[in-house]
Amino acid sequence: MTTSPSAIPADQPAQPAASDRPPVVAMTGITVTFPGVKALDGVDLRLFPGEVHALMGENGAGKSTLIKALTGVYSIDAGTIVVDGTERTFTGPAQAQLAGISTVYQEVNLCDNLSVAENVMLGHEVRRAGLVDFRATRRAAREHLKALNLDIDPASTLSSHSLAVQQLVAICRAMVVDARVVILDEPTSSLDVDEVERLFAVVRDLRSRGVAILFVSHFLEQVYAISDRMTVLRNGTLVGEYRTADLPRVELVQKMIGRSLEVLEQLEEAPKRVVAERGDVQPYVQAIGLGRKGSIEPFDLDVYPGEVVGLAGLLGSGRTELARLLYGADRSDVGELRVDGQPTKLRTPRSALARRIVYSSESRKTEGIIGDLTVRENIVLGLQAERGWLRRIPQRKADEVVAQYVEQLGIRPANPDAIAGNLSGGNQQKVLLARWLATQPKLLLLDEPTRGIDVGAKAEIQRLVAELAEQGMAVVFISAELEEVLRLSHRIAVLRDRRKIGELTNGDDVTTDDVVDLIASGGQDA
Amino acid sequence: GSSGSGDSSTDAATGGGDSGDLINVGFSQVGAESGWRAANTKSIQDTLTKDNGFDLKFSDAQQKQENQIQAIRSYIAQGVDYIAFSPVVESGWDAVLEEAKQANIPVILTDRAVDSEDKSLYVTFIGSDFVEEGKRIGEWVNDNVATEPINVVELQGTTGSAPAIDRKQGFEDATKGNPNVKIIASQTGNFTRAEGKTVMEGFLQANPDIDLVYAHNDDMALGAIEAIEAAGKKPGTDIKIVSIDGVKDGMQALADGKINYIVECNPLLGPDLADIIKTLHSGGTVEPRIVTHDDAFDQAAAKEALPTRQY
Amino acid sequence: MNLGAIARHRLFWPLVALVVLLVASALKSPAFLEVTVRDGHLFGGPVDILRRSSVLLLVALGMTLVIATRGIDLSVGAVMAIAGAVALSQIAASPDPGALSTVLLAMLTALAVALGIGVFNGFLVAVVGIQPIVATLIFMTAGRGIAMLITGGQITTVTSAPYKTIASGYWLGLPVAALIAALIFGATALLTRRTALGVLIESVGINPSASRLAGVRARTIIWTVYVICAAFACIAGFIKSSDIMAADSNNAGLFIELDAILAVVIGGTSLAGGKFSLTGTLVGSLVITTLTLSITILGIPVNAVSLFKALVVIAVCLLQSPVVQHRMRSRRRRAAPVPVEVPA
Amino acid sequence: MATDQLTPTRPAGTATAQKTPRWRLDARYQPVLGTVVVLAVMLAVGGSRYENFLTGRVMANILINNSFLVVLAVGMTFVILTGGIDLSVGAVVALSGCISAWMFTHGWSAGITIPVCVLVGTLIGLIVGVMVHVFEIQPFIATLAAMFLARGLCYLVAPESIPITDPTIVKLSQTRWGTDDGLVITPSGVIALAVVAVAFVVLHYTRFGRTVYAIGGSEQSARLMGLPVARTKVLVYVISGTCAGLGGLLFAIFSRSGYSLTGVGMELDAIAAVVIGGTLLTGGSGFVLGSVLGVVVLGLIQTIITFQGTLSSWWTKIVIGALLLVFVVLQRLLVLRRR
Numbered sequence A: 001m002t003t004s005p006s007a008i009p010a011d012q013p014a015q016p017a018a019s020d021r022p023p024v025v026a027m028t029g030i031t032v033t034f035p036g037v038k039a040l041d042g043v044d045l046r047l048f049p050g051e052v053h054a055l056m057g058e059n060g061a062g063k064s065t066l067i068k069a070l071t072g073v074y075s076i077d078a079g080t081i082v083v084d085g086t087e088r089t090f091t092g093p094a095q096a097q098l099a100g101i102s103t104v105y106q107e108v109n110l111c112d113n114l115s116v117a118e119n120v121m122l123g124h125e126v127r128r129a130g131l132v133d134f135r136a137t138r139r140a141a142r143e144h145l146k147a148l149n150l151d152i153d154p155a156s157t158l159s160s161h162s163l164a165v166q167q168l169v170a171i172c173r174a175m176v177v178d179a180r181v182v183i184l185d186e187p188t189s190s191l192d193v194d195e196v197e198r199l200f201a202v203v204r205d206l207r208s209r210g211v212a213i214l215f216v217s218h219f220l221e222q223v224y225a226i227s228d229r230m231t232v233l234r235n236g237t238l239v240g241e242y243r244t245a246d247l248p249r250v251e252l253v254q255k256m257i258g259r260s261l262e263v264l265e266q267l268e269e270a271p272k273r274v275v276a277e278r279g280d281v282q283p284y285v286q287a288i289g290l291g292r293k294g295s296i297e298p299f300d301l302d303v304y305p306g307e308v309v310g311l312a313g314l315l316g317s318g319r320t321e322l323a324r325l326l327y328g329a330d331r332s333d334v335g336e337l338r339v340d341g342q343p344t345k346l347r348t349p350r351s352a353l354a355r356r357i358v359y360s361s362e363s364r365k366t367e368g369i370i371g372d373l374t375v376r377e378n379i380v381l382g383l384q385a386e387r388g389w390l391r392r393i394p395q396r397k398a399d400e401v402v403a404q405y406v407e408q409l410g411i412r413p414a415n416p417d418a419i420a421g422n423l424s425g426g427n428q429q430k431v432l433l434a435r436w437l438a439t440q441p442k443l444l445l446l447d448e449p450t451r452g453i454d455v456g457a458k459a460e461i462q463r464l465v466a467e468l469a470e471q472g473m474a475v476v477f478i479s480a481e482l483e484e485v486l487r488l489s490h491r492i493a494v495l496r497d498r499r500k501i502g503e504l505t506n507g508d509d510v511t512t513d514d515v516v517d518l519i520a521s522g523g524q525d526a
Numbered sequence B: 001g002s003s004g005s006g007d008s009s010t011d012a013a014t015g016g017g018d019s020g021d022l023i024n025v026g027f028s029q030v031g032a033e034s035g036w037r038a039a040n041t042k043s044i045q046d047t048l049t050k051d052n053g054f055d056l057k058f059s060d061a062q063q064k065q066e067n068q069i070q071a072i073r074s075y076i077a078q079g080v081d082y083i084a085f086s087p088v089v090e091s092g093w094d095a096v097l098e099e100a101k102q103a104n105i106p107v108i109l110t111d112r113a114v115d116s117e118d119k120s121l122y123v124t125f126i127g128s129d130f131v132e133e134g135k136r137i138g139e140w141v142n143d144n145v146a147t148e149p150i151n152v153v154e155l156q157g158t159t160g161s162a163p164a165i166d167r168k169q170g171f172e173d174a175t176k177g178n179p180n181v182k183i184i185a186s187q188t189g190n191f192t193r194a195e196g197k198t199v200m201e202g203f204l205q206a207n208p209d210i211d212l213v214y215a216h217n218d219d220m221a222l223g224a225i226e227a228i229e230a231a232g233k234k235p236g237t238d239i240k241i242v243s244i245d246g247v248k249d250g251m252q253a254l255a256d257g258k259i260n261y262i263v264e265c266n267p268l269l270g271p272d273l274a275d276i277i278k279t280l281h282s283g284g285t286v287e288p289r290i291v292t293h294d295d296a297f298d299q300a301a302a303k304e305a306l307p308t309r310q311y
Numbered sequence C: 001m002n003l004g005a006i007a008r009h010r011l012f013w014p015l016v017a018l019v020v021l022l023v024a025s026a027l028k029s030p031a032f033l034e035v036t037v038r039d040g041h042l043f044g045g046p047v048d049i050l051r052r053s054s055v056l057l058l059v060a061l062g063m064t065l066v067i068a069t070r071g072i073d074l075s076v077g078a079v080m081a082i083a084g085a086v087a088l089s090q091i092a093a094s095p096d097p098g099a100l101s102t103v104l105l106a107m108l109t110a111l112a113v114a115l116g117i118g119v120f121n122g123f124l125v126a127v128v129g130i131q132p133i134v135a136t137l138i139f140m141t142a143g144r145g146i147a148m149l150i151t152g153g154q155i156t157t158v159t160s161a162p163y164k165t166i167a168s169g170y171w172l173g174l175p176v177a178a179l180i181a182a183l184i185f186g187a188t189a190l191l192t193r194r195t196a197l198g199v200l201i202e203s204v205g206i207n208p209s210a211s212r213l214a215g216v217r218a219r220t221i222i223w224t225v226y227v228i229c230a231a232f233a234c235i236a237g238f239i240k241s242s243d244i245m246a247a248d249s250n251n252a253g254l255f256i257e258l259d260a261i262l263a264v265v266i267g268g269t270s271l272a273g274g275k276f277s278l279t280g281t282l283v284g285s286l287v288i289t290t291l292t293l294s295i296t297i298l299g300i301p302v303n304a305v306s307l308f309k310a311l312v313v314i315a316v317c318l319l320q321s322p323v324v325q326h327r328m329r330s331r332r333r334r335a336a337p338v339p340v341e342v343p344a
Numbered sequence D: 001m002a003t004d005q006l007t008p009t010r011p012a013g014t015a016t017a018q019k020t021p022r023w024r025l026d027a028r029y030q031p032v033l034g035t036v037v038v039l040a041v042m043l044a045v046g047g048s049r050y051e052n053f054l055t056g057r058v059m060a061n062i063l064i065n066n067s068f069l070v071v072l073a074v075g076m077t078f079v080i081l082t083g084g085i086d087l088s089v090g091a092v093v094a095l096s097g098c099i100s101a102w103m104f105t106h107g108w109s110a111g112i113t114i115p116v117c118v119l120v121g122t123l124i125g126l127i128v129g130v131m132v133h134v135f136e137i138q139p140f141i142a143t144l145a146a147m148f149l150a151r152g153l154c155y156l157v158a159p160e161s162i163p164i165t166d167p168t169i170v171k172l173s174q175t176r177w178g179t180d181d182g183l184v185i186t187p188s189g190v191i192a193l194a195v196v197a198v199a200f201v202v203l204h205y206t207r208f209g210r211t212v213y214a215i216g217g218s219e220q221s222a223r224l225m226g227l228p229v230a231r232t233k234v235l236v237y238v239i240s241g242t243c244a245g246l247g248g249l250l251f252a253i254f255s256r257s258g259y260s261l262t263g264v265g266m267e268l269d270a271i272a273a274v275v276i277g278g279t280l281l282t283g284g285s286g287f288v289l290g291s292v293l294g295v296v297v298l299g300l301i302q303t304i305i306t307f308q309g310t311l312s313s314w315w316t317k318i319v320i321g322a323l324l325l326v327f328v329v330l331q332r333l334l335v336l337r338r339r
């Protein structure tokens, strides 16, 4: 559904059936409870050498929890973990690593105060006479980065890179050790086609060397392209273990969601949007030569009410930067911004909010969720910020708003008093979305809103965006999935090297290839 | 504040060597932790003036020994003629005093002593005798209050400080032989009014029959007065109070009958210090220990002395 | 609520410490817990604790809000000293120190000065972006100097009946100081919990950049809490100086910032910012005040006071720690298996 | 577009980040550079105002008078880099001094006393480390409790100040190496510099050091990356405690006495030095050499005040505060401008 099937050729399973060899990891009857939630209930998982195993399930099904239970981040309440034939209980990731299990956790977990090289090599630095040899370490890091075709300066600080690059660095780190088990929890959520392709090349190489790979993704496309077998979870319980080849997509979705859904058709057969007759409506937001030194070069952009403008581009092409300028999260230093025809200077997010412009950031951990607050407080935060501190939103109104969006977006657990930081990644994303929808904006800037969201919810969010646009909201939609951008947008602005290089008007004849071509040509002939 | 930097027109740039015929004196003060100390500082700054032939370099150590040692080293580096200081602590001055000796700068101690074995490290020590102060209080109590059995509570100074240790010692020495004196509680009030009050409140809660309060300084005595009044008793009558220092507020309370006896601890060391330096400068010698003259006041004497007190 | 749930409450151990200290004091001095009516007002140990904890409570309240934004305010002690110095030197200099108007005017002046300091601190932290510890260290040092400058290095003593009322007066049989603290506690609770201020402070403390992107005026909020903190410290300074009717620039509020932080943390607010509990701070303040008072009553030897304080603090913190809590819970569970609840 | 030639051309599909030009100073060094610049300004101003200011003796005195603070600041740097804080160091200095003085007066030899008083710091550091790591007590509170504890033990060991007359200590405090014009160094100064050198190597060239930075960046990430977070966290407090014990020894050499009230507020001096040196209290960013510069700044402020020589007690406090203000604001502005 995301990348065209031709981009990632389906594999032949490397080994016919893995079960003739003993599993390298066997988890049985795993139960993990958090105060108030039973996140896992008697789940089994087997990993065989030389296989790619997909772990599937909706947001909050317990995938990340199962992984963390394996690597000793969480202690298990019941069940056994057998690694290489011996029962183990790891007390922390360090131990798991020693046992040959290398993990990339879901949220990027790196130290952004350190250099890229250090993040890749921490704990495995090249040493001479007991002291770290930085030059050799950087060289080693560069080698590892090259395997993923990541050509960045290993000495640069991690925080200077976009989230996608950070995700690749995290994956790189997992490849440094000679692991027998590699766990990748949604490694591809912010990668584009090329990066995914490169990652898969590495994964296949690992598999051929007999490494067991556990892979989590909400992109069914990718799952079918790379995995040999899969384990499906639902609501913390085991649904079953299947050979990928034996389980058609529709059935997989049904097993994940627990009911049959037309989501797949809905996702695949949504009609292309076309620009409606505008009449003499003026754009809600109009950027004229707007830019910021070192961040994005001056660009023009109009967004009309009722219109979805997609931003397409590769990693680090400046989509996020563009959106931040429109929100006032960064201040522009050249150009003009008109909101509703009025020249406007956006100095802070607040001033944007006052003009009913909202922005949902791509990095929900650092710029989105307020971890220790409850779901309710997180959802009404935007509304509250807009009203000011003095006029608190009445409890009843807050409850109403929260109930509405919890229902509409399917936030789970559907408990407004749950601590937002404890929600699964996908559900946190939904909470963020709810926060912004609750303010009833006129311009909605969505930066990767579907990252890490399961198929059902993704369809729901796409439907919602389309509906909101129909009701007259202006939307700027950023996604690493070109298909998704294409499906939703009326117009597509294409960026490259932090410069807007062109604009496409969507239509039946426009395909992802057109966009890719435009990017490749650098806008010269567009 | 008249003793601020404003009225001293010393040009800092002329700090070194000889500036005319003025005597260069470096003085390192402990800090400004009490009214007593402020009076002491003022006395020194008002006496060692240009008009009197001195060029005073003054520094405040903020109650830190390291700052004081640093200041003395700095005076040595600046090449002053004399160094005077009130040591924060008794111990630990040998090293820096040896440096001063090597640089041929005479050192004068004021107010507090040092416990160096080598007495040649300083010329003289001028100040009160804390043990003696405690003793005089004890003797007055023996003669005037402890004619019948009494319960005494003690408000000690800062734990571990020389005045606190010596004043406790002196009082105990004097009352040791008197079976009527019973010290029922002793706590530190850190030489401050607020803590003096706090501790006294605690004493009053814990002990219903206190006859006498011995405070190591006036400030704690003043705090104790507040506490006693708040408990509905009459300070000076229901509970007698004796203390040491003789600062203005203390003398006032004494005159008002709220304190019964005060042994003075004279802060006005400026004139004496000036005399000593002048004597030394003209080649004379001074006694190695100069005990300042301390008065003692009862209520009648306080009424008389109050109008003419300088501090 | 069952016993287990009560024991698990985060304020359980601080409250136990409070009770233990009170009981120990009462055993040592049986009159301690007696409350009698004397001169038309209440008198006794508990009343004393209430009156005395007012100063710490006020400072700790402001500190709670500052800490909730991930900050810290070391200058509170100095602000107390300045408040006393400004108010009392003005009263002392006036021809009529006993007049209510003089006192009010003096207090207003002091409050204005304190607010100025709060604005300054907030400016350094929120606008210039200096780390709170260092930003407030500046006034911690210089503030006491300013207070001494105002009083000329002397302890300024005044006689003024209205001013004395603040710390020593009684109203409806209760100490005025405690009433002031209670009033401000209530006002703060209303201000933070009835408006959205509390939640916004927390959100800024938990994730400043996310809050800013959510449209919260992070800068203004951080600025505001420093101003509030200074204002509360100023009122605490009034009580402290009224207590001894003197402005002791050197010692007023010395090291109170440490006690205040301790009270806040014992009350369950994390120094990492975020969620805060005003009730917790109240309990923390009471524990620390009682601790100080009980030292005198129990007759702890002078040399052991610090050690005693350390042991109590360590004991409370250890018992409160997640690890010990967890241990105790699982021990309890093992000792008496809880019957499985069958849904009706 | 005219800017075309400035944009690096790269094949589509390669994720690149903008490379920082060579001449740009790494952002991490900017705060330290700020400190250096403001320090130079202070020296220039001091030298033009006061005679005998820019002399070897005065500069040497800064190190001689602050060698213990250098050692404390080094230990504190470790703790602050992990995002913690250590308030106990001042009290540990006093305790270590008291114990050494007590042992000397009770006839112990320097060979035993010196290790013991350093190890006392280690032990307190270990207690703090265990409280912070195992019991998850916040560093501020754990070290505050340790501060009360150490101070309380001081009063038990040495209620009044005890002079130290041990020949080894006397020798250490009297030895001076250097030129006649006062540019000298003491054994304490050498020890302090050695500690700095060791700390520099440990922080920058060992896995332990890099783990310290990683924990400061994100403790949770460091744990998930499989780094030995527990061990490292306990160790930084042990290091800080040991440095405080050593600092106590240096202070004992400096003052040749043990006194229970020394070092009150010294922890704030150490923290201030570390922060002035450009280390972030949130952890993960800073340098041990910056902390040394921070100590020099504080020493310089004191020196300027003694050279001024006309300040009353309260003006001294105000001037210290004002200089601190000028310093941090200037440093901050320098950092902001360079961004």
Ligand SMILES: Nc1ncnc2c1ncn2[C@@H]1O[C@H](COP(=O)(O)OP(=O)(O)OP(=O)(O)O)[C@@H](O)[C@H]1O
Binding pocket: A034, A035, A037, A039, A057, A058, A059, A060, A061, A062, A063, A064, A065, A066, A106, A412, A413, A422, A423, A424, A425, A426, A427, A452
């Ligand atoms: N630390 C925690 N405390 C309390 N509840 C938690 C915690 N971590 C996870 N949970 C809960 O456990 C459940 C499973 O979460 P988990 O993160 O494993 O989901 P997931 O399958 O990885 O979902 P996603 O696809 O969104 O990443 C969720 O309901 C979540 O709210």
Ligand SMILES: Nc1ncnc2c1ncn2[C@@H]1O[C@H](COP(=O)(O)OP(=O)(O)OP(=O)(O)O)[C@@H](O)[C@H]1O
Binding pocket: A159, A160, A161, A162, A163, A164, A165, A190, A313, A314, A315, A316, A317, A318, A319, A320, A321, A322, A362, A480, A498, D016, D017, D018
């Ligand atoms: N804080 C920063 N400092 C320096 N460079 C940065 C910073 N943040 C982002 N960049 C760089 O700016 C460029 C544009 O990044 P941006 O995040 O806007 O790209 P994007 O198109 O949104 O890509 P992505 O898909 O990664 O979100 C990237 O090269 C990135 O490395």
Ligand SMILES: [Mg+2]
Binding pocket: A063, A064, A065, A106, A185, A424, A425
């Ligand atoms: Mg997950």
Ligand SMILES: [Mg+2]
Binding pocket: A162, A319, A320, A321, A362, A447
């Ligand atoms: Mg982006």
